[in-house]
Amino acid sequence: xxxxxxxxxxxxxxxxxxxLLIEGLALLLDRKTEALQGIRGSxxxxxxxxxxxxxFGIPQIEGLIARLGGE
Numbered sequence: 001x002x003x004x005x006x007x008x009x010x011x012x013x014x015x016x017x018x019x020l021l022i023e024g025l026a027l028l029l030d031r032k033t034e035a036l037q038g039i040r041g042s043x044x045x046x047x048x049x050x051x052x053x054x055x056f057g058i059p060q061i062e063g064l065i066a067r068l069g070g071e
Contacts, residue, residue, distance in 0.1 A: 006034065018068055022070035025064055025070070029058065029065065
Protein backbone atom coordinates (compact mmCIF):
# COMPACT_ATOMS: atom_id res chain seq x y z
CA UNK A 1 0.00 0.00 0.00
CA UNK A 2 1.55 3.32 -1.03
CA UNK A 3 1.12 6.51 0.88
CA UNK A 4 0.51 9.78 -0.89
CA UNK A 5 2.56 12.63 0.46
CA UNK A 6 1.59 16.25 0.14
CA UNK A 7 4.46 18.45 -1.00
CA UNK A 8 5.40 21.44 1.09
CA UNK A 9 4.12 24.72 -0.30
CA UNK A 10 7.71 25.96 -0.44
CA UNK A 11 8.48 23.15 -2.90
CA UNK A 12 5.73 24.32 -5.23
CA UNK A 13 6.04 28.11 -5.10
CA UNK A 14 8.75 30.71 -4.61
CA UNK A 15 8.49 33.09 -1.66
CA UNK A 16 7.29 35.91 -3.92
CA UNK A 17 4.59 33.63 -5.36
CA UNK A 18 3.51 32.68 -1.84
CA UNK A 19 3.24 36.39 -0.98
CA LEU A 20 1.00 36.88 -4.03
CA LEU A 21 -1.16 33.92 -2.99
CA ILE A 22 -1.52 35.35 0.51
CA GLU A 23 -2.40 38.77 -0.90
CA GLY A 24 -5.03 37.28 -3.22
CA LEU A 25 -6.52 35.15 -0.46
CA ALA A 26 -6.62 38.16 1.88
CA LEU A 27 -8.56 40.14 -0.75
CA LEU A 28 -10.93 37.22 -1.26
CA LEU A 29 -11.41 36.96 2.50
CA ASP A 30 -12.25 40.68 2.68
CA ARG A 31 -14.81 40.35 -0.13
CA LYS A 32 -16.40 37.25 1.39
CA THR A 33 -16.58 38.91 4.81
CA GLU A 34 -18.20 42.01 3.28
CA ALA A 35 -20.68 39.80 1.41
CA LEU A 36 -21.58 37.93 4.60
CA GLN A 37 -22.15 41.18 6.46
CA GLY A 38 -24.25 42.54 3.59
CA ILE A 39 -26.45 39.49 3.31
CA ARG A 40 -26.92 39.31 7.07
CA GLY A 41 -28.40 42.81 6.83
CA SER A 42 -30.91 41.66 4.21
CA UNK A 43 -33.99 39.50 4.48
CA UNK A 44 -32.32 36.56 2.71
CA UNK A 45 -31.82 33.48 4.87
CA UNK A 46 -31.34 29.81 4.03
CA UNK A 47 -34.06 27.69 5.64
CA UNK A 48 -34.82 30.33 8.25
CA UNK A 49 -31.29 30.41 9.66
CA UNK A 50 -28.81 33.24 9.22
CA UNK A 51 -25.83 32.70 6.96
CA UNK A 52 -22.66 31.63 8.75
CA UNK A 53 -18.98 32.23 7.89
CA UNK A 54 -18.61 28.63 6.69
CA UNK A 55 -21.36 29.26 4.12
CA PHE A 56 -18.92 31.65 2.44
CA GLY A 57 -15.79 29.54 2.93
CA ILE A 58 -14.34 32.08 5.36
CA PRO A 59 -12.79 29.57 7.81
CA GLN A 60 -11.24 27.65 4.91
CA ILE A 61 -9.70 30.81 3.44
CA GLU A 62 -8.37 31.79 6.87
CA GLY A 63 -6.87 28.31 7.19
CA LEU A 64 -5.15 28.59 3.81
CA ILE A 65 -3.71 31.99 4.71
CA ALA A 66 -2.40 30.56 7.99
CA ARG A 67 -0.87 27.54 6.21
CA LEU A 68 0.91 29.91 3.84
CA GLY A 69 2.35 31.86 6.76
CA GLY A 70 0.06 34.89 6.50
CA GLU A 71 -1.77 36.55 9.33
